[in-house]
Amino acid sequence: xxxxxxxxxxxxxxxxxxxxxxxxxxxxxxxxxxxxxxxxxxxxxxxxxxxxxxxxxxxxxxxxxxxxxxxxxxxxxxxxxxxxxxxxxxxxxxxxxxxxxxxxxxxxxxxxxxx
Amino acid sequence: xxxxxxxxxxxxxxxxxxxxxxxxxxxxxxxxxxxxxxxxxxxxxxxxxxxxxxxxxxxxxxxxxxxxxxxxxxxxxxxxxxxxxxxxxxxxxxxxxxxxxxxxxxxxxxx
Numbered sequence: 001x002x003x004x005x006x007x008x009x010x011x012x013x014x015x016x017x018x019x020x021x022x023x024x025x026x027x028x029x030x031x032x033x034x035x036x037x038x039x040x041x042x043x044x045x046x047x048x049x050x051x052x053x054x055x056x057x058x059x060x061x062x063x064x065x066x067x068x069x070x071x072x073x074x075x076x077x078x079x080x081x082x083x084x085x086x087x088x089x090x091x092x093x094x095x096x097x098x099x100x101x102x103x104x105x106x107x108x109x110x111x112x113x114x115x
Numbered sequence: 116x117x118x119x120x121x122x123x124x125x126x127x128x129x130x131x132x133x134x135x136x137x138x139x140x141x142x143x144x145x146x147x148x149x150x151x152x153x154x155x156x157x158x159x160x161x162x163x164x165x166x167x168x169x170x171x172x173x174x175x176x177x178x179x180x181x182x183x184x185x186x187x188x189x190x191x192x193x194x195x196x197x198x199x200x201x202x203x204x205x206x207x208x209x210x211x212x213x214x215x216x217x218x219x220x221x222x223x224x225x226x
Contacts, residue, residue, distance in 0.1 A: 031212060042203055042216035102147045102207040106157040
């Protein structure tokens with residue numbers, strides 16, 4: 001299995017809803033990432049988990065809450081989002097913090113629309 | 116603060132043309148530079164470059180790093196409509212776990 005999967009593919013939510021995005025990989029990678037990508041912009045890093053511990057939080061608002069239940073799974077819990085949070089949310093993984101490669105492998109993303 | 120700049124911002128060519136995309140960077144303790152292709156959704160990995168002057172090649176795509184000039188180029192020969200995409204360049208610093216992306220080059224290949 002050489003891919004990163006993300007569910008759902010699309011999500012529409014209201015500003016009072018609570019929802020979660022899910023990311024899964026079975027490549028044995030120990031570093032996992034959440035990115036946010038707005039239209040015509042590059043991905044912006046949100047969170048990094050290394051060996052299931054949160055190692056980087058790029059000053060993301062608390063309405064986004066990451067969780068790494070085990071080495072294969074990464075969740076992003078969403079609550080009280082704003083319309084400007086509408087974007088493509090990408091998950092990525094790589095072998096480890098000091099692996100022999102810096103290559104991150106991206107999932108297909110969840111297209112989020114906040115009404 | 117790390118900085119990655121890509122040029123041109125966008126490019127329109129015809130099938131069969133050769134294109135060169137540029138990426139320049141300013142980063143403390145540079146370790147590697149990566150190229151990705153992004154069509155509709157996930158960026159897909161193309162190349163990782165760490166050593167200056169060594170060309171990486173995959174089919175019609177090739178890339179080379181120039182550490183003296185703090186830059187890299189991505190060449191695509193005999194372009195096809197399927198090469199239409201945004202090409203992203205990213206750098207990684209030593210003891211780093213993060214990609215710092217450039218703004219991307221949007222390539223459109225017309226039949």
